[in-house]
Amino acid sequence: MNVLEVRDLRVExxxxxxxxxxxxxxxxxxxxxxxxxxxxxxxxxxxxxGLAVQGLLEPPGRxxxxxxxxxxxxxxxxxxxxxxxxxxxEIGAIFQDPLTSLNPLFTVGAQLVETIRQHLPMSNSAARSxxxxxxxxxxIPAPSERVxxxxxxxxxxxxxxxxxxxxxxxxPGLIIADxxxxxxxxxxxxxxxxxxxxxxxxxxxxxxxxxxxxxxIAETADRVAVMYAGRLIEIGExxxxxxxxxxxxxxxxxxxxxxxxxxxxxxxxxxGSMPRLNxxxxxxxxxPRCPQAGPRCRRERPxxxxxxxxxxxxxLLEGGTA
Amino acid sequence: MSxxxxxxxxxxxxxxxxxxxxxxxxxxxxxxVIERRERQILRAVDDIDFNVPRGGCLSxxxxxxxxxSTVARIVTGLHRPERGEMRFAPGNSGQPMTAQMIFQxxxxxxxxxxxxxxxxxxxxxxxxxxxxxxAIRDRVNELLxxxxxxxxxxAKYPHEFSGGQRQRISIARALASEPEFLVCxxxxxxxxxxxxxxxxxxxxxxxxxxxxxxxxxxxxxxxxRHMSDRIAVMYLGRIVEEAPTEVLFARTRHPYTQLLLDxxxxxxxxxRDRPLRGGEVPSPLNPPSGCSFHPRCPFADDRCKxxxxxxxxxxxxxxxxxxxxxESGGLPAGETVxx
Numbered sequence: 001m002n003v004l005e006v007r008d009l010r011v012e013x014x015x016x017x018x019x020x021x022x023x024x025x026x027x028x029x030x031x032x033x034x035x036x037x038x039x040x041x042x043x044x045x046x047x048x049x050g051l052a053v054q055g056l057l058e059p060p061g062r063x064x065x066x067x068x069x070x071x072x073x074x075x076x077x078x079x080x081x082x083x084x085x086x087x088x089x090e091i092g093a094i095f096q097d098p099l100t101s102l103n104p105l106f107t108v109g110a111q112l113v114e115t116i117r118q119h120l121p122m123s124n125s126a127a128r129s130x131x132x133x134x135x136x137x138x139x140i141p142a143p144s145e146r147v148x149x150x151x152x153x154x155x156x157x158x159x160x161x162x163x164x165x166x167x168x169x170x171x172p173g174l175i176i177a178d179x180x181x182x183x184x185x186x187x188x189x190x191x192x193x194x195x196x197x198x199x200x201x202x203x204x205x206x207x208x209x210x211x212x213x214x215x216x217i218a219e220t221a222d223r224v225a226v227m228y229a230g231r232l233i234e235i236g237e238x239x240x241x242x243x244x245x246x247x248x249x250x251x252x253x254x255x256x257x258x259x260x261x262x263x264x265x266x267x268x269x270x271x272g273s274m275p276r277l278n279x280x281x282x283x284x285x286x287x288p289r290c291p292q293a294g295p296r297c298r299r300e301r302p303x304x305x306x307x308x309x310x311x312x313x314x315x316l317l318e319g320g321t322a
Numbered sequence: 323m324s325x326x327x328x329x330x331x332x333x334x335x336x337x338x339x340x341x342x343x344x345x346x347x348x349x350x351x352x353x354x355v356i357e358r359r360e361r362q363i364l365r366a367v368d369d370i371d372f373n374v375p376r377g378g379c380l381s382x383x384x385x386x387x388x389x390x391s392t393v394a395r396i397v398t399g400l401h402r403p404e405r406g407e408m409r410f411a412p413g414n415s416g417q418p419m420t421a422q423m424i425f426q427x428x429x430x431x432x433x434x435x436x437x438x439x440x441x442x443x444x445x446x447x448x449x450x451x452x453x454x455x456x457a458i459r460d461r462v463n464e465l466l467x468x469x470x471x472x473x474x475x476x477a478k479y480p481h482e483f484s485g486g487q488r489q490r491i492s493i494a495r496a497l498a499s500e501p502e503f504l505v506c507x508x509x510x511x512x513x514x515x516x517x518x519x520x521x522x523x524x525x526x527x528x529x530x531x532x533x534x535x536x537x538x539x540x541x542x543x544x545x546x547r548h549m550s551d552r553i554a555v556m557y558l559g560r561i562v563e564e565a566p567t568e569v570l571f572a573r574t575r576h577p578y579t580q581l582l583l584d585x586x587x588x589x590x591x592x593x594r595d596r597p598l599r600g601g602e603v604p605s606p607l608n609p610p611s612g613c614s615f616h617p618r619c620p621f622a623d624d625r626c627k628x629x630x631x632x633x634x635x636x637x638x639x640x641x642x643x644x645x646x647x648x649e650s651g652g653l654p655a656g657e658t659v660x661x
Binding site: 041042155157158185186187188189190193212213214215216217218219238242252253254255256257258259260261263264265266267268269270271273274 | 385386484485486487514515516517518519520522523526541543544545547548567571581582583584585586587588589590591592601602603
């Protein structure tokens, strides 16, 4: 059974100039022990997907239709109170900036103990030794001393490890990591992605890894979902999507990443930029920038079409030209 | 240190020798007295030498806190160097070349209350490069077209543009004073990757058309590889390896450069099961003794803990500061035993 099942999710923001659709028909699922990468450029809706799953949409944002199912139970219809119980217990969250996710006034031990006791029936001392175990598990040296330190006494990479320990405190089945390595230096970034992979294998947790960095996805995730203008445009195995992308946007995205191998005189570029939410063109949202767009692309919006081992939302896959 | 960086085929646009810059980051006087804390000096740039080839691109790469942005600011005159010298070669006019800077964040570097026209016209008016309204208007329109915008965009405000378009405006403003030398401090790291490709392509074609020389600052080795002729890798305020781009990638000698190349995620050739390299960047406030990389270096020995390595020159034009490379006569670190 899938840990997370998102079906036809639509998120809307009513404004006084009309309703903006931030997420449109997004469907995805994550199996236990699997890392699903969600990739896209700023404003594509990747973070929004993570927030919607956690019930953390900022008002007036709301889930307009579709469903979110966690371990077979529908959670998008739950009250705020019930969601509070699920967050932390069943869904762990890791955010981009480890400094703002930690309270500077309490030691990391106090924060871990609080989180553990919030979700699990444990005495103070049992929770404390569990906190030390957790710190050891995420690779913090001398955990029994470090547990009494404050967040500012840790380096950026170590802080992100503490945040991961907090997310793991109640052994949630699903972890949502939103740009967990973006604020870190490359040599530290590799340590954190390796840690995520190890924890995923050891605990069988499902991980939703939200990032803008295709490189991180290629090295960490099992499957990848590519988003554009609030829509899912391609989903499949990472090796498949990175080697042989089907959607013209994903092809352009891959081509615009400078290679470490061979050097090219000019990078492939996608002209223009992603449409704003109030100006999404009819048909396929990518059609004004697409070098292969045809009349059908401007009229009709493509759904996900299966192409081999993956799916992409592009009319070209229905044979011939669009 | 007087590393010998003379033997070059191309003449230099900028020569930098023995550059140093420290910042006083001490607590306020009263705190120092009451809490008995000592003065704290941060050595941001510690005795570095480099040459920027004329009409080419030298990149400085390194992780946060390695001093690369400080170098950029010294070169453009935003910081005064503490020691060392900097010499710009004569430009086309016979006067020393002038430098301009492109900043990282196109949201913070454009005045939000000015129309784009005025943003670009300011250097023209201020430096009296054009006189008369019509001449200024013509020049601004020309600059807007050079960076791929239209003259009509001049009437808009910066907030009406996306990040990539704003970075184009910054480039137009930098080009307004007709500099021959551009310092680019992470010009694409605030941009999405498809937009980054647009900006990098634009910068490359401007270089070809206008014969610009770039000093490019970035933490992203794949971007740096795409842009540069030579690359200097910095670690805690010092250059540890400087080499022509192809040499640096084909024969990575310094263990820190090896670490960087090992750890950057590669989309086309992901190596998921690579051995994990540990360690963290030490605080620049309290750098390790000797070679500052020794606590993270797999090849370090006692000499590395004691003695700062000097920049040595190899036959293929690379400059390396590493005892292991020096001892083996220029072989990449780690290859000493097998060779």
